[in-house]
Amino acid sequence: MKINFNDLSNQLIEATSIELAKSIKIQAIATPFAQAITTAYVQKGHGGQPILLMHGFDSSVLEFRRLLPLLAVKNETWAVDLLGFGFTERIENLALSPNTIKTHLHCFWEALIAQPVILVGASMGGAAAIDFTLTYPEVVQKLVLIDSAGFSAGFAMGKLMFPPFDRLATEFLRNPKVRNSISRAAYKNKNLASVDAQLCAALHLNMPGWNQALIAFTKSGGYTSFKDKLAQIEQPTLILWGEDDRILGIKDADKFQQAISDSKLVWIKDCGHVPHLEQPQIAAEYILRFCQSE
Numbered sequence: 688m689k690i691n692f693n694d695l696s697n698q699l700i701e702a703t704s705i706e707l708a709k710s711i712k713i714q715a716i717a718t719p720f721a722q723a724i725t726t727a728y729v730q731k732g733h734g735g736q737p738i739l740l741m742h743g744f745d746s747s748v749l750e751f752r753r754l755l756p757l758l759a760v761k762n763e764t765w766a767v768d769l770l771g772f773g774f775t776e777r778i779e780n781l782a783l784s785p786n787t788i789k790t791h792l793h794c795f796w797e798a799l800i801a802q803p804v805i806l807v808g809a810s811m812g813g814a815a816a817i818d819f820t821l822t823y824p825e826v827v828q829k830l831v832l833i834d835s836a837g838f839s840a841g842f843a844m845g846k847l848m849f850p851p852f853d854r855l856a857t858e859f860l861r862n863p864k865v866r867n868s869i870s871r872a873a874y875k876n877k878n879l880a881s882v883d884a885q886l887c888a889a890l891h892l893n894m895p896g897w898n899q900a901l902i903a904f905t906k907s908g909g910y911t912s913f914k915d916k917l918a919q920i921e922q923p924t925l926i927l928w929g930e931d932d933r934i935l936g937i938k939d940a941d942k943f944q945q946a947i948s949d950s951k952l953v954w955i956k957d958c959g960h961v962p963h964l965e966q967p968q969i970a971a972e973y974i975l976r977f978c979q980s981e
Contacts, residue, residue: 690727690774695890700883707752708890711774718794720781726795727774728767732759736805736828736978739796740766743810744836745860745901747773749887750809754963757971762805762978767795768891769815771904777896784907789819796826805978809833809963810935814910821916830924831974834932834960838939838946840912857898863889875931875959884964917946924950925977927970929958951977 696708707729715723729748738758742750748766758764768775770791771783781787792815796804806827808816813835820827859865866888871880891897924947928940944952953973955962962970 692774698890699886700881701752703752703756704749704883704887707749707755711748713774714795714799716791716794716798718791720778720787720791722778724770724778724791725776726767726791728765728795728799729755730763730765730799731755732762732764735762737800737802738762738764738974738978739800739804739806740764741769741792741806741808741812741816742766742773743812745772746812746888747891749773749890750961751963752887753967754971754974757967758974761975765800765804767792769812771900773891774894777894777900779896779899781903782907783900783903785815785818785910788815789822792819793823793826803828805829805831805974807831807833807974808835810960811836811910813837814913817913817917817920818910820920820922821913824921827922829977830920830922831927831977832924832943833927833963833970834929834935835926835939835943836935837910837913838917838942839914839935857901860901861892861898872933873960874965875929875957876965879965914942914946917943918948920947921949923977923980925973926950926952927955927962927973928952929955929960929962929965931958932960934960 692708692711696705699705710729711727713725713727716726717723740751747768751766755764755766770788806816813832814837817837820830867885870884871877874880926943940952944950955966958965
């Protein structure tokens with residue numbers, strides 16, 4: 688698999704998007720699966736505790752185009768495309784599920800970072816971060832959840848993912864009008880659902896096996912509720928939540944805070960589901976302050 692990220696960057700408009708696209712690297716990561724997996728990631732900055740960013744559903748490292756450079760000013764900062772998503776290689780006949788995602792993620796961490804991290808997960812990436820923290824607690828020093836999935840159970844879409852409806856579902860999700868509608872719903876300020884934002888959310892759709900991987904992940908059941916396990920999280924946890932989240936709503940924010948003993952909830956004003964895109968300066972300030980706190 689060979690991707691020219693300079694060519695991808697030529698399609699983008701905003702400076703932060705272009706810069707991040709040019710910074711994407713790929714690395715063959717050895718895994719316990721049948722083969723090494725060519726994994727897409729970004730790494731910037733030096734010093735401090737490493738920060739590892741995890742994107743949401745059907746997204747990529749480009750989701751952190753505005754946040755990552757701000758964090759990298761003070762901390763070594765990484766973002767990775769999770770297995771089955773973004774620009775990371777899709778392996779044919781690999782049972783894509785939360786278990787294979789966290790196994791691949793641990794292999795990535797072991798190969799390239801290999802020291803405890805501050806793990807940051809947004810939306811579905813928050814659920815993936817919770818799952819990873821529960822399985823590999825020694826790897827995670829602190830946890831940051833941004834408008835996170837993982838408290839309430841997800842939709843049981845897997846039951847509907849059989850031919851021909853599985854293919855129709857992915858083609859529906861590929862539709863530019865549908866993706867633009869989802870993007871607009873994620874922001875309070877609809878002007879931020881720009882042409883550049885739509886491109887960032889869609890460039891990975893041309894990856895080989897995009898639709899098959901999405902179908903396989905959905906059939907696995909995806910991430911369900913961790914509410915009965917959240918009390919096991921001992922790491923200090925920062926919860927950032929947009930006051931106007933129209934994707935996941937706002938009820939789970941308080942529930943996360945109550946369930947995780949060492950946690951702090953911060954509401955982000957004038958913000959929807961994506962504080963890291965809509966209010967990146969504020970989100971970065973809270974995260975960096977949290978990184979430096981004892």
